[in-house]
Amino acid sequence: MRRMTIVGWRGDFVSALADIIIERTGADMRRTLVIFPHQRPRRHLVEHLAADPALPKPMFLPEALSVNEWIPQLRQELDPRPLRTVNLLDRAGLLYEVVAGLRREGSGLLAELPVERERFFPWGARLAELLEELFRHGRTPANLQHLSGDVQPMAAALLEHLSLIHERYDAALAERDWTTPGRDARWVAAHADEAAALMRDRQIFIAGFYALTGTEDAIFRAAWESGAAEVVLHTDPALATGGHPHWTCSEHVRWIERWGATPEPHDTAPDDAPEPDISFVEGFDLHSQLKALEETLAVSEPRNTAVVIPDTSCLMPVLHHLPIKDVNISMGYPLTHSSLHRLVEIVLRLQETSQGPGRYYWREVIALIRHPYLKMLEPAGTAPLRGLLREFEKSIRGGGKFLDPTAWEPAADAWPEDADAAFREIQLSCLRGVIAACCTRFETVRTLAELGDALAGIASELVPENGEGPWHRFPIDAECLFRLVKSSIPALTDCAISRDIYPRPVLFSVLRQLLDRERVPFEAEPLTGLQVLGMLESRLLRFNTVHILDATDDKLPGATGYDPLLPDPLRRELDLPDSRHRSLVSAHNFHRLIAGARRVRIYYQCGADGAGPLGGKSIRSRFVEELLWEEEKRRGELLRSGTPPLESVTLPVRGLPTAVHAIEKTPAVQDALERRLAGKSVSSSMLDCYLRCPVRFFNQYLTPLRPVDEVSEDGDPAELGTLVHDVLRTFLTSHVGRPTDLSALPATELMNLFSERLRDTAFFAQMPWDMRTALERTGRERLRRFLQGQGMTTILRLEETYEAQMRIDERPVLLKGIFDRIDERDGEPIILDYKTGGMGVPAHGLWGDDELWNDVEDWEPGGESPLARLAERLPSIQLPLYSHLYAESVGTMPRNAGWVELRDTGAEKFLFSDKADDDLRERAISEQTPAAVRFLLRHMLHGERFEARPGRHCDWCPYGFACPRG
Incomplete structure (x- = not known):
């Protein structure tokens, strides 16, 4: 019986293997071949032999190959025919021809299914991998029948003909002189005795394998039985000592029994190493x-230390947390987790969301120009491109839903002050080159070869001609780009189907599946x-x-x-x-x-x-x-x-912070506030903004900050509100000054006027068709309901402006309001304000809450502020302020003021209920409202800071990006 050498798994396998090689061959290793399961141990073996002081130098090192490198070499030595090893795309294309031929023959489930190229490729790729696995194991598959209902219809049809597909696929490969790694392995296994005879003049070590494929088992066994090869296992030493091996070594047990081998320990000395x-x-x-x-x-x-990551997607966070940055990475990193893949995906989405050449969706264009690879581009002799890209984004956000990115011309103020004509030309040329590579070149791709060439165009734009640039600072990104250029792109351009014309969705699907399979190898030094x-x-x-x-x-x-x-x-x-x-x-x-x-x-x-x-x-x-x-x-x-x-792992747990997020009121801020109050009038919108959240008031009225510009593809509520106000003013103008039953007016005329004005707006043209239709129909219906709910009234004023003076600590302040509508009902004036959004309805019992109003009137700087309580009870001061302005300007107390709720039924919701008596109404308008306005203005001027007031309004605050709450 022949032996298998057992190296105990508590020992260093590479060191033991080196001792075995030296013991068997001496210092002359030129005829020695070591076969490993993968490439990594080869580096360690070479380093160990080179560092051995007992070996003479110089010397011939043994040849070391992975099994996937060795078997194709055997095939070439035994069969000198020039065969082409085809990639996955070629195999999937060949399988399409095989399956399409079977369907034309009209047999089984395949006859009932459409087999189209664009839908078959995902199945073809999986089928090719299955047949490759069958080749590696030396299996001839049987047909799997009666699987309808257990798997998808296409899978059931393919498995029903699996044996015939395998046979015809194998024959088609042979006819074209094509091969695959699995087919090479099957061929060598079928000629294992010839391969063994070829290896008799060499000393071969089959080192460190665990579970063998069928072809590996046949090839290794023939070499081992002929005496050309020795098997060295790294496993539980109990296999050689007669003990009970660990349960995970069961494959080694079966291997030894299957071959009838005698396991012999490499080192017979007792293992006295401590347990880990x-x-x-x-x-x-x-x-x-x-x-x-x-x-x-x-x-x-860190010496002789390994950080092992079962999930390769964790590589980036692991590298970020390592205190030692000079590390050796040895693993395959998925290309799909890289920034490069994100760039390719953006480029594909640009085409998928476009409305034809030169009409690209604005969000995808912004995603492209925000990508870090574009922002770090630095044309020779100039500055990084990110400054120009920032101006480009501003232009996009202020434009339409679809745009031609190649047509953008930067304005004069988009450039730095010291930018000369040469600087501008170089920067603009670089930007246009990138946009053309990422957009224009993909508009006309029809074949896989053209798609590969377009991807190569992106790579050439990212890497300068002189090879310089920032890539040396980002080695992982550079490895990903190298993998795309040297593996993915050739797979597209060099396959047999690269010149066939396919629809664009098929091309993009093929590319995505190809990239999903890419792994970026890292073989860094030192070891x-x-x-x-x-x-x-x-x-x-x-x-x-x-x-x-x-x-x-x-x-x-x-x-x-x-x-x-x-x-x-x-x-x-x-x-x-x-x-x-x-x-x-x-x-x-x-x-x-x-x-x-x-x-x-x-x-x-x-x-x-x-x-x-x-x-x-x-x-x-x-x-x-x-x-x-x-x-x-x-x-x-x-x-x-x-x-x-x-x-x-325990982390310190602290209580929730109680500190209020606020902005300190510096002298510069105080000066800006006083100039704002002295130079412009105070509106109800301004007071409501402060009442709702002083931090938003600071950002909106005292800083140059503005909400981020966005293309109004989902509609613009502010513009819609302005439009509705304008439509109602136009429609009702002819009825001002005379009693009119508004419900009897022609609703169709109002609705048509709304539709006409709506269709002329820019934001409406940018909305999707379904949203445009829904908005127009909803708006028409809301206006119909509004008109239907109106009754007999006399409209006195439309879009009328009223003002009043108020003194705040001897400082004059001008209050101003624009009233949407003033009616006369039962001989008394009614103030109405149209609302297409939310309404700040006062809390029940507000005007009778003497404790609150006393605190509002008595507040002094430094004292406890009732601002939060006032904001909860009085969400909006608009209607009370309008009532006060009307009373001050006209000298007549309005009977009531109300909101017209246009977003629903058009009903009117009034400030004072029917039960409110004249004394309460008069006190609220003439005393409490001025007290509230005076308090808000004094709080603005004398408060120590602007404190944030969190609430539901934070969800739609346009200044959330600048809020200290984060």
Whole structure:
């Protein structure tokens, strides 16, 4: 019986493998070949041999290959025919031809389904990956029948013909002299004896494998049985000593039994190394884990330390929290998580939301020019482009819903004062080049090759011709851009279907799926110091200290993504590995990594909610539960959070802050306020603004701040209100001065006038069709209801202005109001104000609340302010102020004042109820209202600061961006 060498998983596999190679071959390693599961251990082996003082220098190092590099080499040596290894796009295109041919033959479920290129590609990509996996395992699939209702219709149709699809696909590849990595592996496995004979003059070491594919098993076994190869396993040493191996080594047990091998330990000396010191850190979320990791690394030696990240999407926050920035990253980072992918997605959305060439949706254009890659562009000899982009955004926000970004010409004041003609030309040329690359070049793409060329145009704009620029400061972004240029773009331009014409949605769908599969590899140097790895990249490597982050069950072993073509329960029907097998592989990698370390800290979260509407709290990995259970059995008691080795991340909990957010009133602010009151009249809108929130008053009236400009695609409430006021004034002007039954007037005339004026507005033209239709119909109906609810009245004035003087601490202040309408009813004046929005209806019993009014009249600077109480009871001072202005100007007390609620039924809501007597009404208008106005103005002038008053109004405050509440 032949042997398999066992390296105990508590030892350094690379070091042991180097000793075995030297023991078998001596110092002459020129005929030695080492096959690894992946590329990473090769670097460590070379470094170990180079640092060995016992080996003569110079010397020939052994050749080390990953299995995915070695098998294609074997294929080329055994079969010298020039074969083209095709990518996923070629395979999906070939499968479309195969499936379309089967459909034309009219057999089974395929005859009932449309097989169109634009809809088939997602299925073709999954089918190609399934057939590739079958090639790797050396399986010839059977048809899976009667799956209608269990899987999607297309999946059922494809699986029903899987055997024939596999056969014709294989034949089509052979006919074109095409191949795939899986097909190479299957071919070499079918010629395993010939491959073994080819390797007899070499010393081969099959090192560190765990679970083999079917083709790997056949190729390795033939080489091993011929004596050309030796198998070295990194596993539980109990396999060689006759003990009970760890349950995760079951694949090694089956491997040894299947081959009839004799396991022999590499080192027969007893293993006296101490058990790894394992501690557990329980955090509420990822950020609390990173805080604990940062604190630990800040006081520890980074040498021979690994930070292992099961979820690659956590790479960026991990790098941000590491106290040591010079680290070695070794993992595949998803391109979809990069800023580059976000830029590509914006470019695609620009085309998908456009209304034709030169008509791009304004929000997407702003998203483009706000992207950091464009903002950091710095044309040679000038400044960064972000200043010009800022002016471009201002122009966009003040324009229409769709625009031509190539037609923008910056105004003279958009440039810096010292910008000469050359500066302007260089900057504008750079901007136009970027816009053309991101917009214009994508307007006419019809093929995958043209799409790839358009993407290459973006890359050329981002990287200057001289190769300089800020990319050296952003290595991860640079790696992503390199991957796009060297992998994704060639996949589009060099495939067999690259010149076929497809609809634009198909092209964009293909590109998105291609980018979803891209992983950006990081193979940085040096190999010493702090290492940041994925779980797969840690295979066969050993570290003294290991930090495993986010060890939750959805990451370790990880949830298997749903495959709509071949769901997990059907994989066994094709004799393919299922989720249980993948979980076993993940468990072996986890326990092997821990076994070789001296100190292990495992971080996980227990408080954050899982994804999805039914997602519960994250739970620690089943592998972590196993380790905790073993520790509890050893101690004979349950471990409690907060006691070693089960630590808990605790953050200081403080009470809610009670400080009021405010803006201090500096002398400059006080001066601006006094100039504002002295130079302009005071309106009810200004007083209401202060009453609602003094901070908003400060931002709106005392600073140059203005609300952010937005294109009015959802309508403009302020403009709509102005329009409605104008329509009603025009409609009612001819009836001023005479008694009229307004409900008898022609409602159609009013509604048509509204429609005519509405259609002429700019904001209405920018709204979507459905919103325009809804607004017009709703507005017409509201005006009809308003007119229907009106009765006999005499309109005295429309859009009339009234003023009155008031002295505030010997300072004259002019009060002013524009009344929408004044009617005469039963011989007394009624003030009306149209409202298309909300109304500040006073609280019940306001005018009889003597305690409040006494506090309002008696307030002095420095004393307790009744402002908040007044604002709660009197949300708006408009109608009381209008009543007071009318009484002061005309000398007659109005009977009442009311709002006309145009946003609903057009009903009138009055300031005073029918039960209010003349004394209460007269006191409110002539005494309490002036007292409230005087208090507000004195509070403005003498208050120490402008305090924010939080409330529901904060949700739609246009100055929220400048609020100290954040």
